[in-house]
Amino acid sequence: MASRVGLLLVPYSLVRNPSRARLPYPLPSHHLDRPTYRRFGSSAPLRCPLVWPRQAPSLFAARAMSGSPGKPPYAAELAAAKKAVALAARLCQTVQQEIVQSDIQSKADKSPVTVADYGSQVLVSLALNMEATSGSFSMVAEEDSEDLRKDSAEEILEHITDLVNETLAEDGSYNITLSKEGILSAIDTGKSEGGPSGRHWVLDPIDGTKGFLRGGQYAIALALLDEGKVVLGVLGCPNLPLTLISNLDGSSSGDQTGALFSATIGCGAEVESLEGSPPQKISVCTIDNPVNASFFESYEGAHTMHDLTGSIAEKLGVQAPPVRIDSQAKYGALARGDGAIYLRFPHKGYKEKIWDHAAGAIVVTESGGVVTDASGNDLDFSKGRFLDVDTGIIATNKQLMPSLLKSVQEAIKEKSQAPSPL
């Protein structure tokens, strides 16, 4: 409904000042010094909440953003993505410190979603729209507004609106206040189906919501797909130490906490603090003997078959116990060499989503690592919202991949031949 109304709206200031038309959607605001909104053909200003077009008009679609002379490819998009993720991370950090039961909902698949998941999705969408320099806006994101539009969600929607507006006011970059309808519309900018053509942002506003609720690891994961390929990724990990993890729960002693990983295709990967310290180049470890390797996997046994990953590690000769942490923080930690291997083997029937891997995968591959499915195929992010993977996802360095693949295939075969438990 809101999106349909959105097609009727244009900021009056855009009519007066066509250069403002660089923005891919009407500038939102209730502030008097911001543009007012008028219906086409009407001179009467509207008291308008932020209304986001379902597919924003392609005002500058033809202008290529990548590869302008003297600039690395996707530089503007990377800067926008970092800013968006850092802003969302602020909101998540505030919520994690004081979360209460009424901030949490259960989705249709019984997985949790919190005010911070929704708030993060709104802030990333808003920041990308404000910062991105051209083109139409398309985003494939995990959350949608359906449950928030129910009468019973009035209170939680109000809380999300307050959190978003407080974060925006504290940050001060944008003079914007969102209404509840604006919040709902912003969340629904993530409804794109993605696919093999054009550009699509891919967002997991909080990856590892269960970890977030436990006070553990989580990540804000944002990637850009261009013609079906992941071309940049940003991973904000507010609870991950800025340097090496030393403890099994993903913590380390006395170090600065909060890491922002980023990678652009062909340009390598970096880590910096969430507040923006000078970026440091990162690379995967150089371990080539599995005896010295350690491996990451999900904390949640429901997300990965711990018996199968244990069997793979044993076949490979890994001595260290698994390092179990939530979210794509695992990809970030692997990318800077905190560990050597990441194993993910969901239980039968689970379909992987692109937002759970896009940002993490490019951070690892640009750090010199390899990410494949259990058959050694590259991950294909061009097929829509889901990933079509064979059995599981594995990541490691180039030296270990051949023996890892062999162990994976042996362990899978053995498991499939084992008598099923009564």
Ligand SMILES: Nc1ncnc2c1ncn2[C@@H]1O[C@H](COP(=O)(O)O)[C@@H](OP(=O)(O)O)[C@H]1O
């Ligand atoms: N049964 C299942 N098997 C595998 N992955 C699952 C799952 N149920 C949920 N997930 C996914 O696992 C992600 C968390 O991964 P990890 O275990 O590495 O922390 C979740 O992301 P969200 O927390 O964004 O929903 C969710 O998409």
Ligand SMILES: [Mg+2]
């Ligand atoms: Mg989720």
Ligand SMILES: [Mg+2]
């Ligand atoms: Mg996720």
Ligand SMILES: [Mg+2]
């Ligand atoms: Mg999520």
